[in-house]
Amino acid sequence: MPDTKATRTLKSWLKKLDKALAEKDTDKAVKLFGKDSYWRDLVSLTWNIKTSEGRDQIADMLKATLKSAKPHNFQLDGEASEAGGVTEGWFTFETATGRGKGLVRLIDGKAWTLLTTLQELKGFEEQKGERRPKGVEHGAIEGRETWAEARAREEKELGYTKQPYCVIIGGGQGGIALGARLKRLGVPTIIIEKNDRPGDSWRKRYKSLCLHDPVWYDHLPYLPFPDHWPVFSPKDKIGDWLEMYTKVMELNYWTKSEATSATWDDKAKEWTVKVRRDGKEVVLKPKQLVLATGMSGVPNIPKFPGQDIFKGEQQHSSQHPGPDAYKGKKVVVIGSNNSAHDICAALWETGADVTMVQRSSTHIVKSDTLMDVALGGLYSEAAVKNGIDHNKADLIFASLPYAVLPAIMKPQADETKKRDKKFYDRLKKAGFDLDFGADDTGLFLKYLRRGSGYYIDVGASELVADGKIKLVRGQVDHLTENAVVLQDGTELPADLVVYATGYGSMNGWAAKLISKDVADKVGKCWGLGSDTAKDPGPWEGELRNMWKPTQQEGLWFHGGNLHQSRHYSQFLSLQLKAREAGLKTPVYGLQKVHHLS
DSSP, X not given: OOOOHHHHHHHHHHHHHHHHHHTTOHHHHHTTEEEEXXXXXXXXXTSSEEEEEHHHHHHHHHHHHHHHHOOEEEEEEEEEEEETTXXXXXXXXXXXXXXXXXXXXXXXXXXXXXXXXXXXXXXXXXXOGGGOOOOSOOSOOTTOOOHHHHHHHHHHHBTTTBOOSEEEEOOSHHHHHHHHHHHHTTOOEEXXXXXXXXTHHHHTSOTTOBOSSOGGGOOOSSOOOOTTSOSSOBHHHHHHHHHHHHHHTTOOEEOSEEEEEEEEETTTTEEEEEEEETTEEEEEOOSEEEEOSOSSOSBXXXXXXXXXXXXXXXXXXXXXXXXXXXXXXXEEEEOOSHHHHHHHHHHHHHTOEEEEEEOSOBEEEEHHHIIIIIITTTSSHHHHHTTOOHHHHHHHHHTSOGGGHHHHHHXXXXXXXXXXXXXXXXXXXXXXXXXXXXTTOOHHHHHHHHSOSEEEESSHHHHHHTTSSEEEESOEEEEOSSEEEETTOOEEEOSEEEEOOOBOOTHHHHHHHTOHHHHHHHOOOSOOOOSBTTBOSSOOSSOTXXXXXXXXXXXXXXXXXXHHHHHHHHHHHHHHHHHHTTOXXXXXXXXXXXXXX
16 A cells, blocks of 8 residues: 555544544544534444534444444555545444444544444355355255245245245335345345336336436446446336346345235334235234335325316326327426426427426426536446446445535536526526525435425426426416416316326325324434425434334335435345344434424
């Protein structure tokens, strides 16, 4: 390793941290951090996803966790670097139960940001590389069971004569990614999916649906897309990939199945989950229940006077089948975010007369600009050539505490405004109500804070700017037999009304499946507590309830985009494996509940 100044500085800092933690000298450890500092821990010390902000919070976290976690053996991994007054480097470390990896940034010799992540559990490592299973025992063995026979037996037994340790409700990309990680860790798991085939949650959406994020951002665990995969994946291609993935990863994936109820037995410390599978009821008794029904909750379908007398069709965007049946028809789409734009564009392409009703301002960013300005450094072909694959990119991004993101994102948003000024001027001229977030920080923070209010433009905004997709702004007052009427009296004739009105909090699924009491007990899912629109305070510092312990024992939430499903499934799977293995998992900083939904 080259003996650079940055490398010497970071090795010295890690040595001091290692010594202070070994001696459980919290005061000495905290002095290694600047006044403006952050320690983000993903499960390694806290058995939680927790950011400690400032010296006082870092001290509190260490006092609570050092005795049980025993972090030690902090070693620089590779060469450190220095740029703009920030010294940065990767390191490895160990705890009493696991091995970890981290990233630290120093300013003036003191830590500014520190990321620690649990990578594997000692004695319960994934069966990979040198630990991979042999597969076939050579020689002659009487009564040998083939791989196919063993797989068929597992599928027949699990859920019937043998109980799963974990049940995942929802077989989209989130449930599949988590299921794959649990399979590699040897945790008996069943994924419950109501559709006929894996991937149907994509196939059954409107036909123009595609990923707006680039391919480098969207890999699943273990099996990245091949290098010829398109930058933006069509929905049916993603559906086929998910179906293939469930087979290759040998997941216990129950299709045509729907969980009808779940109850927690606090004495037995297990769930009773009733599942309707192929028309028959099956009762499962898992210790852990994961709701992986997507970042979004139950569809928000607004209620307007006159919906009962409207003679045309009405659909929530999640129910919209696509544009084919609506050529020459008048369609009103209520909403102006991702789904609304996609649906409007597909309807226009098919020859429908489309009007978008914008009820509140929307953030728009061109896909190419987003890739270049925001994602390119971490998720792009250039990043891969620079040695940053998606796994490394995930950790780099995770090393940025949410509290510092506004200062990082605002310059990107400013550059976006400058670069696409003519585009935005055209949209404004067409009457579109634009925003760049509550504090002009752009797309990603709006996504983290509220999960809505934006559109990544892949063409529909041009149609709006050109007037090909008609645009009106205002609130819906009522429906007549053949029109949508706004509060200002504007009447919009319609054969079809599409409610692209979003979704509620994920805990809405808990209310439907378990009870409203449990949903209220865990509280709102998603959001940071930024005290901006749809993200009320107080400040949380992490996404509420996501991928970490909740106030309801044995209940977990897993969701987000493909990047988050991939990255955070690792840390959720390690938390579940630790419990299955009987390891002690004292949780530090269990989230308090401030909002019920």
